[in-house]
Amino acid sequence: MTDAERPTPNVPDSLTEPAGPAVGQDEWVARHAERRLLRGGRLGAVEERLRAAPWWAWLTVFVCLAALLPVGFSSGYVRRVAFDTVLYMLLALGLNVVVGWGGLLDLGYIAFYGLGAYCYALLSSNQFDVHLPTVATVPIVVVVGAVAGWLIGLPSWRLSGDYLAIVTLFFFQIFIVVVTNGDHLFGHNVTGGSNGIGGVDANVRPFNLFGHDLPVAHSGSFNVAYLYVVLAFFAVVFVLLRFVNESRIGRAWRSLREDPLAAELMGMPVNWLKLLAFSFGAAVAALSGTIFAALNAGVFPTTFAFPLLITVYTMVILGGSGSQAGVIVGAIVVNVLLELLRDAGNARYVFYALIVLALFGVYRLSVRLAVVLGGTIALGFVVHGIASAIAKSNVDGPANGENWLIDGLRHWVIVPRDLGPWKQITYVALIGVILLLTLVRGWWRVALLVPTLYLAAFVWENVMLTAPEATRFIILGAILVSVMIARPSGILGERRVEIV
Amino acid sequence: MSVNGTPLLQLDGCDTYYGQIHILQGLSIEVHAGEFVCLLGGNASGKSTTLKTTLGIVSPRRGRVLFGGEDVTRRPTSYRIQKGMAIVPENRRLFAPMTVLENLEMGAYLQGGGAKDDFDRVYGLFPLLYERRAQLAGTLSGGEQQMVAMGRALMGKPKLLLMDEPSMGLAPILVERQFEIIKEVHQSGVALLVVEQNANMALSVADRGYVLSTGRLVLQGKASELAEHEDLRKAYLGR
Ligand SMILES: Nc1ncnc2c1ncn2[C@@H]1O[C@H](COP(=O)(O)OP(=O)(O)OP(=O)(O)O)[C@@H](O)[C@H]1O
Ligand SMILES: [Mg+2]
Numbered sequence: 001m002t003d004a005e006r007p008t009p010n011v012p013d014s015l016t017e018p019a020g021p022a023v024g025q026d027e028w029v030a031r032h033a034e035r036r037l038l039r040g041g042r043l044g045a046v047e048e049r050l051r052a053a054p055w056w057a058w059l060t061v062f063v064c065l066a067a068l069l070p071v072g073f074s075s076g077y078v079r080r081v082a083f084d085t086v087l088y089m090l091l092a093l094g095l096n097v098v099v100g101w102g103g104l105l106d107l108g109y110i111a112f113y114g115l116g117a118y119c120y121a122l123l124s125s126n127q128f129d130v131h132l133p134t135v136a137t138v139p140i141v142v143v144v145g146a147v148a149g150w151l152i153g154l155p156s157w158r159l160s161g162d163y164l165a166i167v168t169l170f171f172f173q174i175f176i177v178v179v180t181n182g183d184h185l186f187g188h189n190v191t192g193g194s195n196g197i198g199g200v201d202a203n204v205r206p207f208n209l210f211g212h213d214l215p216v217a218h219s220g221s222f223n224v225a226y227l228y229v230v231l232a233f234f235a236v237v238f239v240l241l242r243f244v245n246e247s248r249i250g251r252a253w254r255s256l257r258e259d260p261l262a263a264e265l266m267g268m269p270v271n272w273l274k275l276l277a278f279s280f281g282a283a284v285a286a287l288s289g290t291i292f293a294a295l296n297a298g299v300f301p302t303t304f305a306f307p308l309l310i311t312v313y314t315m316v317i318l319g320g321s322g323s324q325a326g327v328i329v330g331a332i333v334v335n336v337l338l339e340l341l342r343d344a345g346n347a348r349y350v351f352y353a354l355i356v357l358a359l360f361g362v363y364r365l366s367v368r369l370a371v372v373l374g375g376t377i378a379l380g381f382v383v384h385g386i387a388s389a390i391a392k393s394n395v396d397g398p399a400n401g402e403n404w405l406i407d408g409l410r411h412w413v414i415v416p417r418d419l420g421p422w423k424q425i426t427y428v429a430l431i432g433v434i435l436l437l438t439l440v441r442g443w444w445r446v447a448l449l450v451p452t453l454y455l456a457a458f459v460w461e462n463v464m465l466t467a468p469e470a471t472r473f474i475i476l477g478a479i480l481v482s483v484m485i486a487r488p489s490g491i492l493g494e495r496r497v498e499i500v
Numbered sequence: 501m502s503v504n505g506t507p508l509l510q511l512d513g514c515d516t517y518y519g520q521i522h523i524l525q526g527l528s529i530e531v532h533a534g535e536f537v538c539l540l541g542g543n544a545s546g547k548s549t550t551l552k553t554t555l556g557i558v559s560p561r562r563g564r565v566l567f568g569g570e571d572v573t574r575r576p577t578s579y580r581i582q583k584g585m586a587i588v589p590e591n592r593r594l595f596a597p598m599t600v601l602e603n604l605e606m607g608a609y610l611q612g613g614g615a616k617d618d619f620d621r622v623y624g625l626f627p628l629l630y631e632r633r634a635q636l637a638g639t640l641s642g643g644e645q646q647m648v649a650m651g652r653a654l655m656g657k658p659k660l661l662l663m664d665e666p667s668m669g670l671a672p673i674l675v676e677r678q679f680e681i682i683k684e685v686h687q688s689g690v691a692l693l694v695v696e697q698n699a700n701m702a703l704s705v706a707d708r709g710y711v712l713s714t715g716r717l718v719l720q721g722k723a724s725e726l727a728e729h730e731d732l733r734k735a736y737l738g739r
């Protein structure tokens with residue numbers, strides 16, 4: 001090789017300054033643009049676009065849509081689900097003040113909801129023969145709730161995190177014990193004990209507005225007026241809390257949540273702020289309680305139990321603790337899903353839609369996606385063919401929840417008449433394969449996904465749909481886990497910013 | 501600088517404990533209005549504890565803390581902040597997910613979030629903060645964060661500004677700039693009590709200094725005299 005042929009290394013012969021920022025002057029420092037953390041990708045762009053609309057526009061659109069819902073749906077069931085969802089949204093908004101804004105882990109939250117419901121029942125029933133008008137009862141209950149929140153919040157002066165959680169949980173337990181044993185409290189029947197306050201004798205009055213009673217049921221089905229009442233409550237509470245959060249108090253709450261010591265160093269009255277957060281949350285919960293008691297014409301201690309607490313927490317965390325829009329989305333997703341999953345036919349739509357969506361989310365439009373989908377479909381027909389050739393009884397078992405989807409699926413997934421021990425075996429095997437799936441990568445995963453998906457469909461049709469009550473919560477749990485992995489701060493939550 | 505009359509801040513024979521551990525041992529220091537005092541000492545000598553005692557984050561078992569002649573020993577931190585103390589804490593302790601602007605507002609929490617002239621004053625000292633006002637504090641560089649911490653403390657128009665190692669983590673050129681800013685703040689009439697590891701730099705700008713060793717006062721005097729002191733030079737200045 002001659003000198004001329006030798007490739008010249010790409011080294012400048014003298015010290016030159018590359019184009020770009022000069023030495024000692026950092027691009028970052030020099031640039032003036034606003035820089036905030038945003039999500040990248042197409043979703044980030046969509047989110048950016050959505051965030052551009054002001055909050056009140058969103059609120060108006062939402063309230064109008066919800067108010068128009070009864071026009072499109074005449075079924076009392078759908079309207080009742082809509083009512084429940086808005087009630088959950090109200091509860092989630094209140095919990096968001098304590099947990100999302102104040103950063104206080106309050107596990108006694110549902111006690112305030114119960115307190116509101118019981119207070120309403122006591123103030124407008126035959127229990128003590130008190131029948132205050134609704135315009136008096138509701139404010140009284142809200143104030144009672146706020147005061148109770150203030151008192152229960154007192155331990156937060158010294159406690160935080162899990163310690164505070166345990167103490168508030170203890171208060172919740174006390175509440176449950178007191179109301180279930182409140183039928184001879186110092187010799188008086190206050191709460192009706194485990195029977196609650198309800199029935200014809202108790203005669204818990206419905207809401208009474210402008211001199212008219214709002215009957216709970218209208219010719220046998222849910223009275224849609226309650227949907228409008230709860231929507232009005234929701235809108236008022238949303239706007240009120242919004243203003244509180246945008247005030248100095250809201251920002252003080254955020255600082256408190258981020259760094260209590262630094263907040264104290266800025267002169268913030270941290271103890272007072274904590275009590276205020278507890279109070280606001282409890283007042284909203286108590287308000288929700290009034291409408292619950294009125295609509296159900298009674299209160300029963302079993303309503304205010306741990307499953308409800310967990311449901312409301314799930315809504316707040318899934319949606320994005322700290323974001324009002326987030327917790328609302330969380331409440332809608334969780335409650336609508338739980339309702340859909342009640343019915344086997346609907347549950348089937350949810351299940352297959354989620355699987356297809358998840359696959360799209362992971363593989364986008366790629367060869368792998370085609371292989372997984374094609375492979376799974378082909379595998380199904382092959383297995384079905386073999387199984388039906390062996391014995392007809394392998395594929396003509398009963399289907400749960402008849403609809404068009406299962407009519408098609410019948411030729412693909414096998415539903416044996418008698419499953420025998422395979423029920424447990426396939427269920428455990430499915431869990432095993434899913435765990436295995438997390439350990440392999442690349443094409444191995446694609447290859448393993450095909451039988452896994454088919455097994456999942458098999459277990460779904462044969463095992464899970466036969467026990468819809470448990471299945472509801474398993475599916476919800478699975479959704480919760482996957483959303484939290486993909487977006488650790490919830491669907492609409494702010495990303496965490498850590499100083500390292 | 502005159503050191504007569506009632507001091508603005510006076511720690512009078514303070515004994516501060518963390519549980520059983522006796523940290524400050526009969527510590528007495530004072531800072532007069534408009535004075536620039538630096539607090540020196542090795543690691544774990546109790547400098548930060550002195551500031552915490554001053555602010556009421558810990559309270560002394562014996563001794564008193566007087567601010568503007570008033571005994572504030574039993575008063576909560578928020579009261580002392582309201583009376584005119586402010587701090588730039590060690591490690592800055594910004595509110596990471598809040599913007600620079602919001603952080604500054606929090607500094608004037610007791611004044612209702614800060615008036616325009618407070619912002620103008622702070623932006624005047626730190627023009628960069630104005631450019632970065634919409635950025636989340638947690639995403640700033642360490643030096644930028646230090647500016648926010650200083651700005652935040654100045655938002656409440658303090659009479660006495662406490663600083664815990666304001667030059668920590670800054671490039672050498674920024675340390676000098678930092679001390680220029682500190683001098684500027686001082687010239688605007690704010691009394692300063694500054695904890696610093698960079699003793700050379702601190703003594704070159706301060707009026708007076710205290711030197712702590714295991715929670716006791718071992719030296720005090722004019723900054724210029726301290727800078728020449730034999731023991732101090734050996735121990736901290738490395739000359
Ligand atoms: N909360 C606490 N609990 C127990 N001991 C503590 C606590 N805070 C500080 N100490 C101890 O008190 C002593 C003095 O700490 P201090 O923070 O005042 O030191 P310092 O002079 O600021 O040191 P440095 O220059 O390293 O910041 C140290 O030994 C420290 O371990
Ligand atoms: Mg220190």
